[in-house]
Amino acid sequence: xxxxxxxxxxxxxxxxxxxxxxxxxxxxxxxxxxxxxxxxxxxxxxxxxxxxxxxxxxxxxxxxxxxxxxxxxxxxxxxxxxxxxxxxxxxxxxxxxxxxxxxxxxxxxxxxxxxxxxxxxxxxxxxxxxxxxxxxxxxxxxxxxxxxxxxxxxxxxxxxxxxxxxxxxxxxxxxxxxxxxxxxxxxxxx
Amino acid sequence: xxxxxxxxxxxxxxxxxxxxxxxxxxxxxxxxxxxxxxxxxxxxxxxxxxxxxxxxxxxxxxxxxxxxxxxxxxxxxxxxxxxxxxxxxxxxx
Numbered sequence: 060x061x062x063x064x065x066x067x068x069x070x071x072x073x074x075x076x077x078x079x080x081x082x083x084x085x086x087x088x089x090x091x092x093x094x095x096x097x098x099x100x101x102x103x104x105x106x107x108x109x110x111x112x113x114x115x116x117x118x119x120x121x122x123x124x125x126x127x128x129x130x131x132x133x134x135x136x137x138x139x140x141x142x143x144x145x146x147x148x149x150x151x152x153x154x155x156x157x158x159x160x161x162x163x164x165x166x167x168x169x170x171x172x173x174x175x176x177x178x179x180x181x182x183x184x185x186x187x188x189x190x191x192x193x194x195x196x197x198x199x200x201x202x203x204x205x206x207x208x209x210x211x212x213x214x215x216x217x218x219x220x221x222x223x224x225x226x227x228x229x230x231x232x233x234x235x236x237x238x239x240x241x242x243x244x245x246x247x248x249x
Numbered sequence: 250x251x252x253x254x255x256x257x258x259x260x261x262x263x264x265x266x267x268x269x270x271x272x273x274x275x276x277x278x279x280x281x282x283x284x285x286x287x288x289x290x291x292x293x294x295x296x297x298x299x300x301x302x303x304x305x306x307x308x309x310x311x312x313x314x315x316x317x318x319x320x321x322x323x324x325x326x327x328x329x330x331x332x333x334x335x336x337x338x339x340x341x342x
Contacts, residue, residue: 069339073332078322085321086311095323099331106338162259170295175302187313190306208272209304210311215272233272234265241299 064114067121072102076119080126087130087206089195097133101126127211131221134207138200138222146198149239156238170241173248186248193243201236204229257285263293267300 068075077098084094105125112121156168164170175186194202203222207213213221219229263286266279275283287294 069335070332072335073328077328077331081323082321095327098323099334102331102335103338106335157261162261164260164292169292170299172295173299173302187306187310190303191310194307205307206311209307230265230269234268237268237300237303238264240303241296244299244303 065117065121066114067109067112067118069106069109072105072118072122076122077102079119080122083123083126084130087210088133093133097126097129100129104129131207134199134203135222138198138203146200149198149201150235152242153235153238156242168242171245171249173244186244189244189247190240193240193247196243197236197239200224201232201239204232205236208233257282257289259286260290260293260296263287263290264296264300267293267297271301271304 080098080101081094084097085091088094088097101122105122108125116124155165157163158165173186194205197205200222204218204224207218207222208215215226215229218224219226224232263283266275266283266286269275269279270283287297
């Protein structure tokens with residue numbers, strides 16, 4: 060098999076990749092200004108690394124990898140410090156989900172049928188909309204873990220090391236994020 | 250016995266296992282525990298179903314948003330300035 064060595068063409072970068080990188084960012088960080096900044100930073104950082112490009116991947120893949128790291132930086136910054144307040148609040152909310160002594164669902168929070176369980180998921184457009192709103196409400200760290208896992212299919216090890224959470228905490232977060240999402244859907248849908 | 254009993258009757262633990270199962274294979278012990286719990290707990294059966302639906306929908310949603318935002322493009326001015334900055338960088342190196 061012949062592998063063609065990929066080349067970089069910075070004169071054409073914006074024309075060829077800027078819109079793609081922008082939409083890639085927007086689907087992961089819901090903020091247009093911040094997305095613009097990240098695209099710009101990506102090109103400038105790439106410029107400094109052009110001589111280290113080995114030509115093993117396409118130009119776009121290479122640029123996207125640089126962007127990805129920048130997005131993770133944003134997640135990391137957002138989920139440290141003050142942002143933890145929302146996390147604390149969300150954790151407190153979940154205390155009522157289960158009985159403290161037995162771990163049973165409490166009556167107030169037990170799952171109720173959504174009424175869409177037996178339908179094709181694609182058909183529930185409105186449901187989708189609420190799902191999106193509910194996801195925005197998750198604490199930043201939970202949302203970051205959740206997005207990295209579902210959107211980029213990142214490995215658990217990678218997420219843990221990038222966002223500096225332990226394996227045990229990773230499972231707690233995945234569990235909590237889903238409990239919150241489900242509860243939010245139940246509250247706003249039924 | 251005590252531990253087993255605890256998990257079998259504990260919905261909080263069971264829902265954690267349900268979430269784990271979507272991401273990695275459960276250990277033999279975990280999968281037995283979950284199966285026994287689910288056999289006797291209709292609420293967690295429902296949770297399980299809903300959790301999987303949410304999982305599918307989230308995957309679908311990310312797919313859709315990517316299509317959707319791909320129609321959202323950067324404005325020409327921003328692009329021009331950006332390319333100019335790149336050219337500047339190229340000339341300086």
